[in-house]
Amino acid sequence: QTFKIAAIPGDGIGVDITQAAIRVLDTLAHVNGTFSFEYTNFDWSSKAYLERGWYMPPDWEEQLKKHDAIYFGAVGWPSVPDHISLWQMILPIRQRCNQYVNVRPTRILKGTHPPLAQLQGKPSDLDWVIVRENSEGEYAGQGGTTHGHEANAVATELAIFTRVGIERIMRFAFETAKLRPRKKLTMVTKSNAQRHGMVLWDTVFYEVAKEYDGVVEYDKMLVDAMTVRMVNKPESMDTIVATNLHADILSDLAAALAGSIGIAPSSNLDPTRSCPSMFEPIHGSAPDIAGKGIANPVGAFWSAAEMVRWLGKGQLDEVADKFMVAIENVTGQPETRTKDMGGSANTEQVTEAVCKEIEKV
Amino acid sequence: QTFKIAAIPGDGIGVDITQAAIRVLDTLAHVNGTFSFEYTNFDWSSKAYLERGWYMPPDWEEQLKKHDAIYFGAVGWPSVPDHISLWQMILPIRQRCNQYVNVRPTRILKGTHPPLAQLQGKPSDLDWVIVRENSEGEYAGQGGTTHGHEANAVATELAIFTRVGIERIMRFAFETAKLRPRKKLTMVTKSNAQRHGMVLWDTVFYEVAKEYDGVVEYDKMLVDAMTVRMVNKPESMDTIVATNLHADILSDLAAALAGSIGIAPSSNLDPTRSCPSMFEPIHGSAPDIAGKGIANPVGAFWSAAEMVRWLGKGQLDEVADKFMVAIENVTGQPETRTKDMGGSANTEQVTEAVCKEIEKV
Numbered sequence A, B: 001q002t003f004k005i006a007a008i009p010g011d012g013i014g015v016d017i018t019q020a021a022i023r024v025l026d027t028l029a030h031v032n033g034t035f036s037f038e039y040t041n042f043d044w045s046s047k048a049y050l051e052r053g054w055y056m057p058p059d060w061e062e063q064l065k066k067h068d069a070i071y072f073g074a075v076g077w078p079s080v081p082d083h084i085s086l087w088q089m090i091l092p093i094r095q096r097c098n099q100y101v102n103v104r105p106t107r108i109l110k111g112t113h114p115p116l117a118q119l120q121g122k123p124s125d126l127d128w129v130i131v132r133e134n135s136e137g138e139y140a141g142q143g144g145t146t147h148g149h150e151a152n153a154v155a156t157e158l159a160i161f162t163r164v165g166i167e168r169i170m171r172f173a174f175e176t177a178k179l180r181p182r183k184k185l186t187m188v189t190k191s192n193a194q195r196h197g198m199v200l201w202d203t204v205f206y207e208v209a210k211e212y213d214g215v216v217e218y219d220k221m222l223v224d225a226m227t228v229r230m231v232n233k234p235e236s237m238d239t240i241v242a243t244n245l246h247a248d249i250l251s252d253l254a255a256a257l258a259g260s261i262g263i264a265p266s267s268n269l270d271p272t273r274s275c276p277s278m279f280e281p282i283h284g285s286a287p288d289i290a291g292k293g294i295a296n297p298v299g300a301f302w303s304a305a306e307m308v309r310w311l312g313k314g315q316l317d318e319v320a321d322k323f324m325v326a327i328e329n330v331t332g333q334p335e336t337r338t339k340d341m342g343g344s345a346n347t348e349q350v351t352e353a354v355c356k357e358i359e360k361v
């Protein structure tokens, strides 16, 4: 079985870590022998944009849809305004490829030092899956500006929530929670201050929740209070569902509390499988260390493991699990950790070590 | 000089802590001898709403505006939907009384145990003032719902940013930063994904920043990355300016990182002084411990100290500073800390202790 992967390294360290991920994926396939990967490399980046004026060609959707999955590095570069780079690449892909779920598992990998005193020695107290609505809400893109340069300028952002959009993300979140050992779902909202869209969000949540009564335990948190709970009672949560913006914020906080933003993965999923899903580490392009060969590839590897799991439709779970064991065997050793994890290894050394572990486990 | 205070205890522990704050404020005035307080008590609460169907009477604005300041406890009660309680009381007050700034200082008071390992023994590494836009943005209240009960339901939240609104909050933030020892301002945005209102936010920030070049050091953070920086590099920030929603989230996180949500104050200011400003702890009504007399009154006291500072227009800074010393002398003693701070004192005991300290210092 050959999986066709659209590889979009993008900007900065996205290039380093995509290369590393491909090498590791190929090793995994080689060792396993029952599947392989075929990559198409897309040079859609800020660098290319600065040369030719566009990120993706007009037929980008068609091109991507010829693949089984998309592997994405990072996008963003100082000389291009962020709202241009994002709205010309990552956000259209998420939205037009029907990737309405973004799954962000967070736990403390071996060798990671979490900053919260209460987690030191008890890393298993932080084990979350954040299910992010990925297609609408605060990222709908609507809104505009009137009198931009005048004293009476007004600009708006329109967050849009549809029943269809809310229902499908809630259902996905409950199904995710149901498969986790603790079967617990926390729904995040700001329906006290945002009384239209967020109230629909709450309403649909409780409707869907009825179907899971007695199966999944659930509760509701306001987004501000949620940050307090994440800091004070990490062990009290398991699966978390939140809007596009809230989950964006909470997942970065989660990664920081788990000890490193460099290890966190993210899966942009189309659960209907009518479009390719996209896998990307949650970190950015990190211009300050780009091209130095020192980026932490662990988030990229974890994302790759999630890609394997998704592509396998249940058949490659064991392979993905072993991949994760290999990764943790490497992060568990001080010699093979990058700087952000307290070590001094470079990207190449970590990649090499993970390949060796894959050959062993 | 007599200051007229509109006291709105509100719901739950709001009642306990407002009572405590009034007792301490009166002690302060008595000891000082040059000023006093005169309170009007407003029974605007969820309990009253459940009995009579409204929180505030039609002439609420007129009534409040007869006062020099508003002291607010907390609002919110399980049997009233939050968006009703908030939009019938706290949000209209903030918005119609021109309180366009919400100032939220955060530091680690004596006796507080911050949850971050790196801060233990180095509490002064976390010393922030969050300046929150308090009149528009994501709390503008506009938006609506269409087909609410149908499959094609859609609901919106419209965030509104005006140049006037942005400019005045940026100016306030720069002026705040200028008076702080480190003279540093971090501006928070999400202009990569939100490309209309947030881009105007950025634009106006850089315009105002020009006036402070060489005077205030400033930088820009995306709200998601900001949570990571707050966890990893608390010492790298000083004054922070953010939108209504972003600052709401970040200030709760800040309070948690500083060790307790029960100690954090907030000042809703009308810098033009055409309306009374409002002072409230950032914690909520905490129905679970309401009426038990065990709520932590420290956030209420700190808010009261900020009220004194504001009312004094520079003349009572020393009084407010001494008030803070008295508070910290009390939190510094294990016997006079409430449960959330690791002690077992009740509200009454902490209040008594602060009054005694005020008489001493």
Ligand SMILES: CC(C)[C@H](C(=O)O)[C@@H](O)C(=O)O
Binding pocket: A086, A090, A091, A248, A282, B192, B193, B224
């Ligand atoms: C790059 C940006 C659009 C993005 C987001 O806000 O979704 C990033 O922060 C993420 O979390 O994937």
Ligand SMILES: CC(C)[C@H](C(=O)O)[C@@H](O)C(=O)O
Binding pocket: A192, A193, A224, B086, B090, B091, B248, B282
């Ligand atoms: C009570 C609620 C409206 C409020 C807010 O979101 O502003 C609270 O969380 C706060 O921070 O003061």
